[in-house]
Amino acid sequence: MSIHTVSPLFVGRSGELAALGRALSRARAGTASTVLVGGEAGVGKTRLIREFTDQADDALVLVGGCLELGTEGLPFAPFTAVLRGLVRGLGRDRVAELVPGGTTRGLARLLPEFGEPDRDGPEARARLFEQMLGLLERLAEDQPVLLVVEDAHWADRSTRDLLSFLVRYQRSDVRLLIVVTYRTDELHRNHPLRPLLAELGRVDWVARLELRRLTRREVVAQAASILEREPSAADMEVVYARSEGNPLFVEALLSEPDGDALPESLRDLLLASVERLPDETQELMRVASAGGQRIEHDLLSAVAGLDEGALSRALRPAVAGNVLVVDGEGYAFRHALIREALHDDLLPGEHTRLHTRFAQALEQDLSILPAPRGAIELAHHWHSAHDSTWALVSAWRAAAAARKSAAYDEQLRMLSRVLELWEQVPDAAERIAIGHIDVLRQASTSAHLAGEYERSIALATAALAEVDPSGDPITAARLLRQRGLTRYDLGRPGNLDDLREAAALVPAEPPSKLRGQVLETLARMMHAPDAWQEKISIAQQAMELGRQVGDAATEAHAMITLTWARFRYSEIDEQLESFAEARRLARKAGAYNAVMRNAISESDALEGAGRHEQAAKVARDGVTESDQYGLARTSGTFLSINLAEPLVSLGRWKEALEVIEHALDLAPxxxxxxxxxxxxxxxxxxxxxxxxxxxxxxxxxxxxxxxxxxxxxxxxxxxxxxxxxxxxxxxxxxxxxxxxxxxxxxxxxxxxxxxxxxxxxxxxGGPLLSELHALASRLKVEGDLQQAQHLTFIALTGQPAHPDGQPSPEASARELADGDPGLADGARLAAAGGAEMAAWRLKEWDAAAAAWAALRQPYAEARSLAEAARAAVVCGDRQGAGDRLAAARALADQLGAAPLLAELDAFGRRARIAAADEPAPDSVPHGLTARELEVLQQVTNGRSNREIAAELFISAKTVSVHVSNILAKLGVASRGEAAATAHRLGLFARDR
Known part of the structure; x- marks a missing residue:
C-alpha cells in the first residue's frame, strides 16, 4: 500500500532545475530570457515548475495555464489568470498605476475589473499586447518577474500570438523570465503550436528544455519515497517496465491496490489519443496491441488481413496522432501503457483469437522477426492463446534460441514458463526430450547468468530435492557446483560445503571435464589464509585436468586463480604476463565467462598495485565487452565497480558517479x-x-x-x-x-x-592507540614484522599525542624498529619531542604527499599536504605551511571536498596563515568570516539560498543566517546591494 499519492522526493531533475536557475540568474542580471519546457503527459513538467518557483524566492512569480475546451482553448486564458492574481495581490488601482499610458481599457478585454474595453479593431489588439508587456516590464523594475505559461499545447490562436509578442519584443535589459510548458505527445504533425516553437527557437535568448523519462534508478528512488520503504527488485522490475520511467505513471501504478490493473484515471488519459482516431484505425490498434509493444509491418499485415493500401490508410492517422511511432521496419506504441490499456479492453474471445492468429502467422514464417525474438514471441502468443502444449514446446525452443543469443533473462523467463506448464502437459518430458530435473538445472544456470542469484539458488535446491546422489552422482554434483558458485556470489554460507560435496561425488578416474570444473570452482572460492596452499594445489589439479580432457575454459579459470594466488602487488608485471596468457587461452576457447573473470581479476590487481589508469582501462574494456556476451548485469556491473574504484582514486569523481549510475540502472x-x-x-x-x-x-x-x-x-x-x-x-x-x-x-x-x-x-587517538600497539606487538610475536612496523608507523604519524597513562607509541616503535632505520629515527625523535619530531613528521608527510601525487590520487595528496602544513607551522616555516596549505586547498576545491576545505580554512585562521589564493584574515573587510565570504560570492553570482545550500553542502536555513549576517556586516539592505558592494571592493576579482 502506498503512503503518499505523489513522491515527496523530487527525483531526477537536477540538471533541468539548474538550467532554469541559470535562466533566472540571467534575468536577474537584466538579460532577456525565455525557456520552452516540453515533455510527454505525466513526465513531470508541473512538478519541475513548482520546485523551481519555490526556489525563486526573490522573484514575483506569475502563473497562468491554458485550458482545453474542445478543439480550441479559452482565449488569453493564462494571461487572464495572471491579471486576476495581480489584482488579488496588489489591488486593482495599484495594477492600473503600473499600466503604461494611464488607461486599462486594453486590459479590460481580459478582466472586467478594468472597466469597459476600448473600440474593436486592429489597434485594440495591439494596445492589449503593448499594455500586457508594459505591465510586466514595470513590475520587473521592482523585482525579477517570472512568468509561467503552462500547457501551451492547448493555447488558442490569440494566446499564441500574445505569447510570441511578449517573447520577441520584451526589452533586452528587463528582469523578466518567461517559462512555457507544453506536451510533446500532443503535438501531432499539424498542431498549431509547432510553427510557434520553431519560430521562437530561432530567437537568441530562447532556450528549449525537454524532460526525459526517469531512469530505473530514479524510479526506484521515487517509489521508495512514495512507499516510505525500499521496494523489492521484483516489484520495481514490473513498475519500471510498465511505466517506462514516466513519473505520473509510476505514482498511479503504485497507488493501485491491484498491482496488475490500470487505474481508471490513467486508462482514460492513455486512451484519449486513441479515441480521437477513425474507427478503422482504432480497430487496427486493437489488433496491433496483441502483437506487443513493437510490431513488424509484415507481421501486422499478415494478422490484420489488409492489403498494403488499406493497411497504410489505417496506420497513417495513428502515426500522425502520436499513438504509434515508426520504428525501423515496423511500428511501436508511443508508450507501453497505451498498448496495455488497449489490450486489456479486448473481449476474452477476441483476446484468444488474436493471439492464435499471431502464433499461426509466426509458425508459417518465423523469419519475419529476427532471432531470438521470433521464437520468444511465438511462445508468448501460444501462451496467451491458452494452448498449454504448444506454449510449453515453443517456450522450450525459445529458451534455446535465447541461450544461443546470450539473452539470459529471456532464457530464464522461457524456462520458468516450461516449469509452470509442466503439470498441465502430461507428456511434457517426451515433448521436449528432457526431464524435469534437467530443466531445473538449466533454469538455475540461466538465473545465475542473468544475475538472479536468489532464484538460481532456489532452483538448484529444488532440483537437488528430486535427485538421488547415490543413484545419479553426476547430476547431483553439477547442481551442487551451481548452487555453491551462486551462494558464493551472493555471500551465502555453505558454498564451500556444496563444492567439497560435489568434488567427493565425481570420481577422480577416469579424468573428466566435470571434475575439473568442480575443482576449479572450489579453488576459486577458497580465501582463508590457512587454506592458501590447498587453494593453489587444487587449482593446479584443475588446470592439469582441463589440459587432459581438452577443456580450455576450465584451464583458463584455473590459471586465473593461480595467477591471483601466487603473486604480490610488488610482482605486478609478472602477474600481468600470467593474466595475458590466461586471457589468450580463454579467448581461443571462446570461454567468455573466463574472459570476463580475467578482466575483473586483472583490473583489481592493477588497482591494488596503484596503477589506476591501467586498472580503469582494463575494466572499461571489460564493461564494453560484457554487453556482447549478455553479461552486462553481472560481470559488467562487477567490472563497473572495478572501473569506478580507480576513478575515485584518481579524483575523477564525477566520471565515477556516472559509471556507478549506469551500473545501478541495470539492477545488479x-x-x-x-x-x-x-x-x-x-x-x-x-x-x-x-x-x-x-x-x-x-x-x-x-x-x-x-x-x-x-x-x-x-x-x-x-x-x-x-x-x-x-x-x-x-x-x-x-x-x-x-x-x-x-x-x-x-x-x-x-x-x-x-x-x-x-x-x-x-x-x-585515546584508548585506541593502545589497541593498535598491542596488535603490533602480537604481529611481531607471530613473525609478521613488516605489518607490525607499518602499524606502529600509523600511530606515530597519524596521532603521536595521547592521554597520560596510555602506552607509548614511541616505546612500541623502538621495540619494533629492527631493520627499519626510518621507524627507529621516528621513535627516537618522538621520544625527544618538540621541533625535532615535527621536522621528522614534516619530512614523512612531504614524502607521503609526493608518493600520492606520483600515484595521481589528489584527495590523499591533499590530506598529506594538510598534515605537512601543520608540521611546517610547528617547525616555524610559515611560508612553507602557506604553500602546502594552498596546494591542499586547490586539490580539495577541485574535488568539492567541502569538509577538508573547511578544515584547511579553520587551520589557516587558527595559525593566521593565508593560502596563496585566499585573502589573509586581517584583509577581509567588515569582519566577514571565510564561510560568509563563500556565501557572499554565491550571492554575487545571483544564486538563491537553495542553490547556495546545494553548492556549499549546507542547509538553506544556515545560508539564510549567513546572508542576514552578511547584510548586517556590510550595512546593506538587500542581496543586490551586497553583490554590488562585493564588486566595488573587488573581493572576487579572480573570478571575473
Missing part, C-alpha cells in the same frame, strides 16, 4: 549494488554529504547483514561507518566499532582493505 545483484553504493558513500563523505552517506550505508548494511562476505566488502564498509560517526562527532561510538572490528577481523591477509581502516582509526 545485491552484493554488487552494495559495492557500487559504497564508492558513492566515499565521495559523499569526502564532500560532506552526510545524510546521503548515512542512507547509502544503511542500504549496504542491509545487504551485508544477510550474507557472509570477504574483507574486501566488510572492511571498507566499517571504515565508512567510522568516518561517518567521526563526522557526526560520535567519537566514542567510532572507537567502539574499531575495537570490535580489531577483535573480530584478522589484519594479516587483507592489508589493502585493513590499513585504510587503521589510518582512520589512528585519528581517533
Amino acid at each position: 545483484p545485491a552484493p554488487y549494488r552494495a559495492s557500487l553504493q559504497g564508492l558513492v558513500t566515499d565521495i559523499a563523505l569526502a564532500r560532506g554529504q552526510l545524510d546521503r552517506a548515512e542512507s547509502l550505508l544503511a542500504a549496504s548494511r542491509s545487504v551485508l547483514s544477510r550474507g557472509t562476505y570477504r574483507d574486501q566488502n566488510v572492511l571498507p564498509h566499517v571504515r565508512r561507518d567510522v568516518e561517518l560517526l567521526m563526522a557526526r562527532g560520535r567519537h566514542d561510538e567510532a572507537r567502539e566499532l574499531v575495537s570490535r572490528t580489531l577483535r573480530e577481523q584478522e589484519p594479516t591477509g587483507s592489508s589493502r582493505y585493513f590499513w585504510p581502516l587503521l589510518v582512520t582509526a589512528a585519528q581517533l
